[in-house]
Amino acid sequence: MSLFTPFKLGSITIPNRIGMSALTRNRSTATVPNEIMQKYYVERALGGAGLIVTEGTLITRQGTEWPQAPGIWDPAQVVGWKKITDAVHEAGSKIYCQIWHLGRVSHPDAPEQIAAGVPVYAPSAISARGGKFRFLPGHPGYVTPTEVPDPTTIIAQFKQAAINAKEAGFDGVELHGANGYIVAQFLDSTANKRTDKWGGSPENRARFALDTLKALIEVFGPDVSIKISPAGGYNDVGMPLQETIDTFGYLLREANKLGLSYVTLVRYSAASDPEIDGKKRATEHDVVATFSPFLTNTPVFVNCGVTPAEAEQLVNSGTAAGVFFGFSWVTHPDVGKRIKAGKELDNVPNFAHLYGAVGVDPALGYVDYPGM
Known part of the structure; x- marks a missing residue:
């Protein structure tokens, strides 16, 4: 099977072509990776993942809707991740850290945002429609953010996160450019109304993503990647088809020159495309067929x-x-082992504990699924 052939990915070789995508699981201890997270990742390394990408990992204190999401801005977090990367490597797999900034979908009343002592920053002062912060009183939605005065300050935070990820033993970093978070917000003309060099044309709106990738390459060389979802409407992003092609096409043409280890193209998913004002938010199209031709020198991974x-x-x-x-x-x-053996992926999901819960055993719906 072609899936089980090794592949040179940046400076490393992965044992097969089966990756584990970033999956929010919400099990850290006050943003610090812990032992049960280590067990979770090692199980999947042993289970045949050629490349593991961590859950979205916050590059700075932010008011995320996932209060137990891990971070990588603090030395204690680096220590926690180092235990995980060492164990994953011992289990025979490779692991990237997906680095993540939420932009406008943070909340100012979330404890980490309060502790950060800074506003909710975004490309423009435009709130995302929808959202629900279930752990805050009244379950509030998104708020109008503060336009970040100088986007290079956030690029510097991404670079420092990459420095920390390297210290923590990761094989590379994946820039989270999907799902309506800050990179997608800069790219999207409905979220980015800036009139400076960071907004307006596709070239200007792609500047933040490209400059961030260049900063990450200064740290990790060829072991840098990006995940994008051009047909995604999650967190209230999405443009008309031609504008989507113009914007992401320019981004990928330029990214293709940078020597990235891979680009993940996320296909359209109706389940994650919210209905706003009576219609689906995203512009559905064939993401792989539309955008893979722009990546003549860069490996493509398909997701969704x-x-x-x-x-x-x-x-x-x-x-x-x-x-x-x-x-x-x-x-x-x-x-990975199930696919190789021709076994069904038939475990029944535990939706009640998908993201954990305060006061509940974190193992539930996390590390209690049986192997074949």
Whole structure:
């Protein structure tokens, strides 16, 4: 099977083409990675993941809707992640850190945002529609953010996160450019109304992503990647089709010159496309067919709704260098081994404990799924 051939990814070689995509699990201890997270990642390394990408990892204190999301801005977090990377490597896999800034979908009343002592920053002072902070009184939605005066301050935070990730033993970093977070907000003309060099044209709106990638490359060399979702409407982003092609096409043409280890293209998902004002938010289109031609020198990984049979076809045909499975890794610690053995991915998901809960055993719905 083509899925089980090794692949040179940046400066490393991964043992197969089956990746585990970033999956918010909400199990850290006050933003610090802990022992149960280590168990979770090691199970999946042993279960046949050629490359693991961590859950979204915050580059600075932010008011996330996931109050137990991990960070990588603090020495204690670096120590916690180092234990995980060492264990994953010992288990025979490789691991990237997905570095993450929420931008306008933080909340000023969240404890970490209060502790940060800074406003909720975004490209422009435009709130995202929707959202619900269930752990805050009254379950408030998103607020109008403060336009970040100098975006290079956030790029510097991304670079420092990469420095910390390298110290923590990660094999590389994946810039979270999907799902309506800060990179996507800069790219999207509905979220970015700036009139300076960071807004307006596709070239200007792509500047933040490209300058951030260049800063990460200064730290990790060829072991830098980006994940994008051009057909995603989550967190109230999405442009008309031609504008989407113009914007992401420019981004990828320029990113293709940087020597990235891979780009993850997230396909359209109706389940994560919210309905706003009576219609779906995103512009549905074939993301892989539309954007992979821009990546002539950069490996493409495909994510979202990929079946094992389709994954084999994508790699065997040369359409993709590899695939990322998402939710399947939540419910199966051994996705890779099951695919190789021809076994079904048939564990029943525990939705009640998908993201954990205060006062509940964090193992529930996390490390209690059986292997084959």
